[in-house]
Amino acid sequence: MKAYSELNKEELLALKSQLEAEYQDIKAKGLSLDMSRGKPSVEQLDLAEKMLGIITDNEDVKAENGLDCRNYGAPIGLPEARKLLGDIAGVSADRVILGGNSSLQLMFDTVSRSYSHGVLGSIPWSKLDCVKFLCPVPGYDRHFAVTEYFGVEMINIPMTEDGPDMDLVEKLVSEDPAVKGIWCVPKYSNPQGYVYSDETVRRMASLDPAAEDFRIYWDNAYGIHHLYEEAEKQAQIPDILTECEKAQKPDMVYEFISTSKVSFAGGGISAIISSDANLEQIKEYMSFQTIGNDKLNQLRHVKYFKSLDGVKAHMKKEADILRPKFEAVESILEESLGGLGIGNWTRPLGGYFISFDAMPGCAKEIVVKAKEAGLVLTGAGATYPYGKDPKDSNIRIAPTCPTLSELILAAKVFAVSVKLISAEHLLREM
Numbered sequence: 001m002k003a004y005s006e007l008n009k010e011e012l013l014a015l016k017s018q019l020e021a022e023y024q025d026i027k028a029k030g031l032s033l034d035m036s037r038g039k040p041s042v043e044q045l046d047l048a049e050k051m052l053g054i055i056t057d058n059e060d061v062k063a064e065n066g067l068d069c070r071n072y073g074a075p076i077g078l079p080e081a082r083k084l085l086g087d088i089a090g091v092s093a094d095r096v097i098l099g100g101n102s103s104l105q106l107m108f109d110t111v112s113r114s115y116s117h118g119v120l121g122s123i124p125w126s127k128l129d130c131v132k133f134l135c136p137v138p139g140y141d142r143h144f145a146v147t148e149y150f151g152v153e154m155i156n157i158p159m160t161e162d163g164p165d166m167d168l169v170e171k172l173v174s175e176d177p178a179v180k181g182i183w184c185v186p187k188y189s190n191p192q193g194y195v196y197s198d199e200t201v202r203r204m205a206s207l208d209p210a211a212e213d214f215r216i217y218w219d220n221a222y223g224i225h226h227l228y229e230e231a232e233k234q235a236q237i238p239d240i241l242t243e244c245e246k247a248q249k250p251d252m253v254y255e256f257i258s259t260s261k262v263s264f265a266g267g268g269i270s271a272i273i274s275s276d277a278n279l280e281q282i283k284e285y286m287s288f289q290t291i292g293n294d295k296l297n298q299l300r301h302v303k304y305f306k307s308l309d310g311v312k313a314h315m316k317k318e319a320d321i322l323r324p325k326f327e328a329v330e331s332i333l334e335e336s337l338g339g340l341g342i343g344n345w346t347r348p349l350g351g352y353f354i355s356f357d358a359m360p361g362c363a364k365e366i367v368v369k370a371k372e373a374g375l376v377l378t379g380a381g382a383t384y385p386y387g388k389d390p391k392d393s394n395i396r397i398a399p400t401c402p403t404l405s406e407l408i409l410a411a412k413v414f415a416v417s418v419k420l421i422s423a424e425h426l427l428r429e430m
Ligand code: PMP
Pocket: 038, 101, 102, 103, 104, 105, 140, 185, 190, 219, 221, 257, 258, 259, 260, 265, 266, 270
């Protein structure tokens, strides 16, 4: 098959009617498929089933230091749970404060605290005329939603396979004191699955911000979510805290992690990881916010996983479920769209998403077309601040939740929708 751009009008018209027939056949099946959100499948959740019943009686509720986890205490988390999450992130336990069930909430709190109380004594952002954040795009919609909610002006930063365009990041951060933060998903980025290069991590840690209260929001949500065993080594990147210390900027980063995509989504444990000075401010804030998070859940995680090795063994089982799903989508995309010049997609070695770039001006229509045939996709534009993809091109594919057979169908519906909309688009432009 030739690239669509090489077809003449008659060829495109013939192709369009053939695709329309194909599309109508699929539509007639009355499918109900969903590739919209990055949720684990039931099969993945079942892997951690034994965690649910791991605390069986009153003898099981004691932490290692004898603390009764049914009662108040340990406001920043059980020491053994802080160690477990520290091991996952590759930092020592004293760098770690545990939150509740959601790392996103810790990110929201961090922005909120900066607005109400400032960052380590600087002017609270609520008193400033303008606060800006750098947003690598395409990126995670909920990051952008947090900063939009607070009225932050968001600036798009193009992503490359090595991470954000660091020339632009360095320029904006060093020139503009209104730039207070950058959203980063350094490993298996949402939605591309890119891993920041060592150089990107080091340049990030060596930033020379105009604002003393500039912070890197290092959301390491997928730090251990490898689809392939070899990927673990390939995806190793320098520890951002260590790099910031080396660059004499120990306070410049907040790292966030959680077990949402390890144990239970929304039923896991989360952590914020940072310098002593930042952690002191966070502790003070938290002391007003809560008397403590759910220690029984922290204890369940420690008893179930036992150690980093336990977590890694569990993640291998997760990968065994996810790998065939990613591969199925990728091979259907390749078979149906390869060489047609109407879309590019990523082939991640980990994480939860595939990023698809359609021909400019087509993403919204593709999402609508797929929906009419019974396939729900993440809304076009969602991967950009304010929901505005300037090229109307990017679509996030979330292959984790459907079963393999549903996913195969879903990928086919998607591919036909892409082909049909691309043909219509080219015909309109003739
Ligand atoms: N960060 C990223 C990059 C994510 O993709 C997600 C979940 N989709 C989260 C954070 C949410 O994590 P949590 O459940 O810990 O709030």
